Amino acid sequence: MSTSSPATAPQLGTELTLRGIVLGILITLVFTAANVYFGLKAGLTFATSIPAAVIAMALLRRAAGSSIGETNIVQTIASSAGTLSSIIFVLPGLVMIGWWTGFPYWMSATLCALGGVLGVMYSIPLRRALVTNSPLPYPEGVACAEVLKVGHATGGGEGSRQGLAAIVTGAVVSAGFSIAVAMQLFAANLAQYFRLPGQRSGATGYDLSFSFALLAVGHLVGLWVGVAILTGAAIAWLGFVPVLTQATDGPAEAVALAVWSRQVRFVGAGCIAVAAIWTLVKLAGPVIAGLHAAAMTARVRRAGRADTLPRNERDIPIGTVGLVTLACMLPIGIMLSRFASSAGLGDQLGLLVVGGLVYVFLMSFFVAAVCGYMAGLIGSSNSPLSGVGILVVIGASLLLALGVKPLLPAATGQALVAFALFVTAVVFAVATISNDNLQDLKTGQLVDATPWRQQVALIIGVVAGALVIPPVLDLLNRAYGFAGAPGVDPKTALGAPQAALISALAKGVIQGDLDWNLIGIGAAVGVACIIVDGMLKHATSGRAHLAPLAVGLGIYLPPSSTLMIVVGAVAGWAFERRAALKRDPEAARQLGVLMASGLIVGESLLGVLLAAIVVFSGQNTPLAVVGEGFATAAQWLGGLAFAGIGIGLYRGLLRKQP
Numbered sequence: 001m002s003t004s005s006p007a008t009a010p011q012l013g014t015e016l017t018l019r020g021i022v023l024g025i026l027i028t029l030v031f032t033a034a035n036v037y038f039g040l041k042a043g044l045t046f047a048t049s050i051p052a053a054v055i056a057m058a059l060l061r062r063a064a065g066s067s068i069g070e071t072n073i074v075q076t077i078a079s080s081a082g083t084l085s086s087i088i089f090v091l092p093g094l095v096m097i098g099w100w101t102g103f104p105y106w107m108s109a110t111l112c113a114l115g116g117v118l119g120v121m122y123s124i125p126l127r128r129a130l131v132t133n134s135p136l137p138y139p140e141g142v143a144c145a146e147v148l149k150v151g152h153a154t155g156g157g158e159g160s161r162q163g164l165a166a167i168v169t170g171a172v173v174s175a176g177f178s179i180a181v182a183m184q185l186f187a188a189n190l191a192q193y194f195r196l197p198g199q200r201s202g203a204t205g206y207d208l209s210f211s212f213a214l215l216a217v218g219h220l221v222g223l224w225v226g227v228a229i230l231t232g233a234a235i236a237w238l239g240f241v242p243v244l245t246q247a248t249d250g251p252a253e254a255v256a257l258a259v260w261s262r263q264v265r266f267v268g269a270g271c272i273a274v275a276a277i278w279t280l281v282k283l284a285g286p287v288i289a290g291l292h293a294a295a296m297t298a299r300v301r302r303a304g305r306a307d308t309l310p311r312n313e314r315d316i317p318i319g320t321v322g323l324v325t326l327a328c329m330l331p332i333g334i335m336l337s338r339f340a341s342s343a344g345l346g347d348q349l350g351l352l353v354v355g356g357l358v359y360v361f362l363m364s365f366f367v368a369a370v371c372g373y374m375a376g377l378i379g380s381s382n383s384p385l386s387g388v389g390i391l392v393v394i395g396a397s398l399l400l401a402l403g404v405k406p407l408l409p410a411a412t413g414q415a416l417v418a419f420a421l422f423v424t425a426v427v428f429a430v431a432t433i434s435n436d437n438l439q440d441l442k443t444g445q446l447v448d449a450t451p452w453r454q455q456v457a458l459i460i461g462v463v464a465g466a467l468v469i470p471p472v473l474d475l476l477n478r479a480y481g482f483a484g485a486p487g488v489d490p491k492t493a494l495g496a497p498q499a500a501l502i503s504a505l506a507k508g509v510i511q512g513d514l515d516w517n518l519i520g521i522g523a524a525v526g527v528a529c530i531i532v533d534g535m536l537k538h539a540t541s542g543r544a545h546l547a548p549l550a551v552g553l554g555i556y557l558p559p560s561s562t563l564m565i566v567v568g569a570v571a572g573w574a575f576e577r578r579a580a581l582k583r584d585p586e587a588a589r590q591l592g593v594l595m596a597s598g599l600i601v602g603e604s605l606l607g608v609l610l611a612a613i614v615v616f617s618g619q620n621t622p623l624a625v626v627g628e629g630f631a632t633a634a635q636w637l638g639g640l641a642f643a644g645i646g647i648g649l650y651r652g653l654l655r656k657q658p
Contacts (some may be wrong), residue, residue, distance in 0.1 A: 006466040010200055015453045023059065024077025024457065025464045027052045030605065031078060032465045035085035036412070036472045037607040040092065040482070040494040049144045049440065051167050052078030057152065058164040068152040072449050073457045075645060076440045080461030083436035084116050084471060089389055090425040092496045093503030095477060098486045099343075099418040102477060107335065108470040111422075114328045116462030120455055121321045121328075122174020122368035123434040123441075124402045127451060131371050131441050137377045141261045141442030141592060146586065148447055162656060169652075170598025172210035175606040182441060182623040183608055184630065186210065186638030189560060193253035202242030203252040203259075210642045212421020214561060216596035219575070220570020221550075226569020228529075228547045232268065232554020233562045235525065240264045240555075260558075263518055265501055268556025271529065273390050275548035276370055278530055286449060324588040325361075332358050337423050341413035347406050355399065356423050360404040363392055363427050368434035375435045376442070388431050393424040393502045397509035405510065413511055420506045440441060479614040494517035526552065567638060575650050579657070588657040 029046040056074035060066040091108065094100040131138070147163065180186040193205030218226055237260075244259045315321075336356045340349055367388045397420045404415060437458055444454045481488030483498045508514025529548035536544045554562050574591065579588035613622050626634070 014065060014067055015073050015450060016457065017065075017070050017073070019063070020056075020070040020073045020125075020458060021077065023056060024052070024074040024461060027055060027074070028080055028461050028464045029468050031601065032080075032085050032468050033472045034601050034605045034607075036088055036469060037605075038599040039085060039500075040476060040496045048597075049075045049079040049443065050147055051601060053144055053147050054163040054167055054594055057148075058161065068148050068447050069449060070137075071148055071152065072444060072447055073453065075148075075443070076454045077158030077288035077461035077464070079436050079440055080116065080433065080458060080465045083432040084112055084429065084462055086432040086435075087112055087115070087425060087429050087469065088473065088496065089498035090393075090428045090502055091473065092477075093421045093498040093506070094418055095534075096482050096485045096496070096500060096503050097414065097417060097421070099414070099421075099506065103354075103470045103473045103543070105470045107339075108473070109466045110331065111335065111425055112429055112466035112469055113463050114332055115426045116433045116466060117459055118325060118328050118364055118463065119368060119430040119433025119435075120437055120458050121316075121325045122365050122430060123372055123437040124315050124321050124455060125318065126369060126372050126434075126438065127315060127441050130369075130376055130438055133500060136482060138439055138442035141376075141439040142446065143590065145446035146444045147590060147594075148443070162591060166591045166594040166623060166653065167601070170212075170216070170595040170600075170649070171602030171605070173649060174216075174599040174602035177210075177212055177642070177645065178603050178606045178610070179623070180641070181210070181638070182621070184621065184624045184626050184634060185253045186641060187635040188638070189630065190635060190639055191560070193227075193256050194262060196242055202245040203248075203256040204237050204242045204245075205253060205256050205559070206237070206563060207558065208567075209560045209564045210638050211564055211603065212599040212642075212646070214564035215568035215571065216599035218565040218570070219592060219596040221565070221569060223569050223573040224545050225547055225550045226566045226573075228545075228550035229554040229557075229562050230558040230566045231546065232271075232551040232556075233559060233566070234554075235551070236260065236264050236555045237559060238267070240267060244359050254603040261500075263515070264517060265497075265556040266505075266518035267522035267525065268552045268554075269390050269501060269505065270519040270524075271526035271552035271555060272522075272549060273394070273519070274523045274526030274530070275552060276388055276391050278548065316455050318355060326477045329357055329361065332360060336419075336423070340419060343418055344412060345408065345415055345419060348404055351404060351407075352419065355403070356419075359396060359399065360424060360426050360430075363395065364430040365515070366432040367392065367427060371431045371435035372438040375439050389424065389428050389502050390505060391500060392427045392431075392504050393420060394509060396420045396423045397506045401510045401512070416510050417503070417506045420510065421503060424502065424506070433458065455522070475612060478635060479610075479612070495558060497561070501556060525555075551597075568596075571646065571650065575653070578654055582654070582657045584657060588654065591653050591656065592650075595649060 025431075027048070031052070035048070053071060053075040056071045060071060060074075074343070090437065091103065095102070179522065181188050189207055189209045191205065193203060195201045195203050221229075226634075237256075241256050241260050241264055244263055245255050248255045248259070292514035316324075333353055333356075336353045337349060340346065340352045345352055370388055397417075400416050400420055405413070437455070440454055440458060441451055443449075444451060475495060481493045482499065483490060483493040484500055485493070505514065526548050529546055529551045532547045533548060536546055575592050576589055579585050579592065582588040610623070
């Protein structure tokens with residue numbers, strides 16, 4: 001990333017190597033653990049391709065035969081950590097409804113692995129439509145390709161060192177701040193809930209989390225996504241929450257949070273669902289074109305002319321894709337059968353298994369297309385996984401409520417809710433990986449990589465990630481628990497907002513008590529956002545926009561997650577304006593991206609470590625060195641330290657670039 005010496009374009013070199021695979025797996029294990037914790041805490045996960053690429057370049061820089069192709073494979077494997085871990089948006093729901101008390105290892109790991117492999121398979125026929133012949137920007141894929149090119153170009157070594165230093169600095173700072181919070185020297189947030197002026201006034205409030213990881217997420221998603229999230233938060237907390245709490249007595253905080261969690265979040269669900277459906281409508285043409293192109297390639301292979309295909313256009317053959325897909329369906333069917341039998345649904349076992357397989361097979365392709373498109377449009381970190389999960393669980397729950405529930409005793413209602421969540425988890429695993437695979441393939445296209453090798457690499461990463469997700473989930477469940485789960489302390493529980501919402505939707509649809517009016521209002525908000533988004537893009541030639549999905553996220557994520565993301569989006573925008581004045585603006589901007597990635601990784605890994613300390617110590621705050629009497633001072637110290645460190649980090653990055 002430095003321009004201090006001339007650089008020449010790197011050669012692809014050897015791609016699949018044993019050391020590259022091993023390094024990619026090790027990075028995957030670490031980043032998966034970090035993403036699981038951060039996703040449960042904040043409702044968001046982060047893309048790991050860029051930090052993985054920088055780490056790989058730094059470690060392999062002096063190794064014999066190191067090449068851009070090998071590093072690309074490392075980041076492809078490691079990128080699964082930023083995506084497969086999104087299964088936490090569904091799987092904890094089985095604990096929240098009291099069906100599971102923990103996460104059965106082999107069932108959970110197999111579910112993640114099979115769904116992830118299906119995600120790779122489903123995204124292969126979409127590559128030409130959504131990557132090769134598409135104007136989609138793929139922000140993270142393009143950024144990762146630039147990092148690889150500069151890091152492997154002659155004279156690019158200094159850039160790699162600066163990039164690694166930015167990641168390490170961010171990780172150390174965020175981890176250090178988290179330790180101070182765990183010691184209770186710094187407060188974790190600044191929150192206040194209150195009644196608005198006037199007779200029969202409603203309640204509202206704010207919660208600004210002192211989280212460098214959330215600040216970094218805001219930096220990565222950008223200003224306009226931050227504006228959309230702020231718009232959603234304003235709709236929720238300046239609109240719906242005050243209105244719906246006007247006739248409710250009680251403490252402002254308890255009243256506001258209860259109305260938001262039980263009512264307003266479903267408005268956000270409706271908004272997100274509409275945004276996902278709108279994406280599906282826009283995708284029809286590109287998906288059909290991609291399938292046609294895959295069929296033409298298969299015809300060339302069958303004619304014995306596979307060697308005429310350019311190397312950088314060779315995917316895993318479509319015939320193999322079909323066989324692997326069918327091979328995955330068999331164990332998925334076995335899992336569905338065992339789950340249904342253990343849940344007391346054996347009377348309709350055949351209908352549940354066959355219906356579940358058909359639903360997984362068809363819905364998985366649609367979500368692969370939606371997630372691939374949105375990853376290309378706004379990046380993997382901000383893709384519509386939440387919206388897709390909402391659509392999938394509502395669809396599965398409706399089918400069970402209409403087609404299976406009348407055939408079973410009334411007492412099986414909770415079992416049907418659990419079965420709906422289990423089926424949704426399989427489809428969601430497909431969504432997470434298809435969301436990531438196309439982003440990786442865009443990076444590969446830009447560095448002239450071989451698609452089938454990347455697809456094999458991602459399968460390896462999927463299996464590695466699937467092995468580590470269940471024990472991390474178990475550790476966090478034992479340490480903190482999930483909000484709403486039986487017997488869990490709400491003060492220390494991880495929010496797991498998507499899992500809470502998706503499980504609530506499943507219960508509401510199957511038990512027949514879902515307030516569809518709230519979903520409808522949210523859908524209307526989503527339609528309005530789509531219209532406003534189109535008008536903004538037209539009026540500003542695409543410079544400004546209001547992403548409907550991000551508005552929906554702003555409505556249903558807690559303010560402790562959204563407000564600091566907005567701050568981060570503004571901070572990132574200000575940093576990039578200053579970076580644009582530098583001699584090499586792109587290098588300066590990329591340092592900001594890498595530092596933000598480090599901030600997320602550091603805080604998340606420290607959170608996993610703290611969870612282990614909580615579990616083994618048996619104390620909720622084992623590192624605390626002061627008591628509750630220090631709370632006011634801790635809030636001032638925390639706020640001032642957070643602001644000062646944040647400003648110092650950005651200024652330090654700008655000083656590194658002339």
